[in-house]
Amino acid sequence: MTTRTGLIIGKFYPLHIGHIALIERAAGEVDHLVVLVLATQIETIPLERRTAWVSTATAHLASVTVLGILDDAPVHYDSDIAWVAHHEVTMAALRRGGIRSIDVLFSSESYGAELAERLGAVHVLHDRERRRIPMSGTAGRARLADRWMQLAEPARLDLATRIVVIGAESTGTTTLSVALRAHYRARHGFESIAEVDEYGRRFTYELHERAAAEARASGSPQPRVDDLVWLPEHFAEIARTQTRMEQSAAVECALVIADTDAFATSLWERRYFGTHSSAALEAATTDLPRRDLYLITDHVDVPFDQDGWRDGEHIRGEMTGWIVDGLSARGLPWVLLRGVHSTRLEYSIEVIDALFAKNSTFVSPSWAPPNQ
Template sequence: MTAHGLVIGKFYPLHAGHLGLVRFAASESAALTVIVLGTVFESGSHERRADWLRAELAAAGAELGHVEVLAVRCDAPEEYGTEIAWVANVAIMRAALAAAGRPAPTAVFSSEPYGVELAARFGAEHRAYDVAREGHPISGTAIRADLAGRWSEVAPAARLDLATRVIVTGAESTGTTTLTTALVDHYRANGFAAMPVVPEYGRDFTYELHAETEERLGREVAMDDLVWLPEHFARIAERQNELEDAAAMACPLVIADTDAFATELWERRYLGATSDETHRFGTDRLPPRDVYLVTDHVGVPFFQDGWRDGEHIRADMNGWFVDELTRRDASWVLLRGAPEERLRYAVRLIDALWARNATFASPPWRSSPPSVE
């Protein structure tokens, strides 16, 4: 057991091998500091990556309660064979430890050859972990090159944050489910075979509430007989978030048929206002998303399947979606036209979003791993 262990890395992105290293170092250290290094030349901030690691530590509980995570900006070029580069990089690490009130390390833990030299620079011992990558045959380089194919190896907290999320929403009978189904079919056939369906849980809940009401009253009931309560909408919003996050864990591209934000508007429609709890699920607890695809009512025949309020509210609801998304500064695109044209236009946007989100930039001197990737 060493007094103070040190792990450094870019965690770009955080994966199972990183977590294995941190667990090993924590088990061998009375205190452990993990420095998350990031440069302006990379995609995504070092603070964001540090948050992924903190989330994983929090999920582990007391077992990793003695681990401190520091997010550190490091733009010093990497040159393993020059003294100037070693001095520049180590100086940043020393300053970060001092600023956080952390002592110099007594041991440096790593899976990379650089670890021996880094430990010597700190006057500490070096402890290697899974250098042959037998425990975790994985690297940040491999994940960055094939994010969709290596998605299951990315740490859960990073998956939830990195997933590209597209929300299809709109008023009743405007083609939201039709478009969602077409998009899922398209992307399953084009590199995302594991993409789950994220259904509209509110509809399933309505079926359940209707059945419960009929059983309680002992007779057939119409939609107007259902009594809606704020807790119903809060439950719908909570479950919608759960379904969306489950999809993000399985696939880096999520296409969801509605979300908790839309549930807020439906609660306003039925009860006249949105409750605080439902609002929290639609704001503070809402997962990150890239774009809303709002299906327009214009030119779409209304289909009454027995569960809908009626055609008269579609225009008003459409306005609510547009106004509220604009107020919240959300990215949204209104889709009007035939189903095949909506699909074509949506795919063009989603492909661009995915290309942006799945691209990891590197500094020009990046030739070999400067730290645990």
């Protein structure tokens, strides 16, 4: 029985649901499908990241092989020198992947017929007019926030601008996080920005409720917050849950503003158990997504608000130092915010706007064709 090998070539810049639909269709029509990611040095997102997106998004398709190669040859569909240059890059990538020949080329582009002929393959044209899925790479690059839900999930998780507000107890982290999310929800494209609150506080309530229920059952006095028994695995659970919440937010919106994160949880574990305890730190180190910026709310000139659940007033200064030194040691970007809330908010918006503009700017070479 003859085995049919299919090929899809694309920039996947960025990877979107139209790409996935094409790949899934092709995978169902051939025995082995090669998805070849082509990237230039000029483009903003490097080849490795795009290849990883495609590999993750197609992991459920056993017949798919993802390859990647740099292709800096200018694109000119009426030029033989350009066709030869691209053909040789394609063949080099296929040889490196152990692929000897291609039987079917799948594409959504007008150039697909000639490319298939040069490869000695049959051409299958898929949704050329983008009627089934009205989405293109050009549209994604032009309006990233507006088109967010049309990107493939691995691309969303990687491209989201992630801001983490972090600070010692009662330094205004939640106040700033809430205000920032409210500010951006009023902007077009950011209406779906999700709540990423401090899971550790919710966990504390639950831990206290369990301890109170046990006390009631045994006839013991009701526990105070200071009586709670914390374990390293509690902090690991908080760290992992905090990261899951952040990841869910990144799927929903191009901007994530999180009130604390797994790294901050590791500092609370340090506070209770010392530097030798590392359950949360291991979770943070293993699973912590890429960060764009930490906003550190300073303790200086901020009154301590005792709400009945806090006990860290005496170490706020030390903890601010832990945060600064810990982030610096890991090479993570941070800005210290000192001053009244309105000043902090305005200053934060300025840097967040700049970071999002950077992250949503896609550079393409002058010869790049549209709709890819």
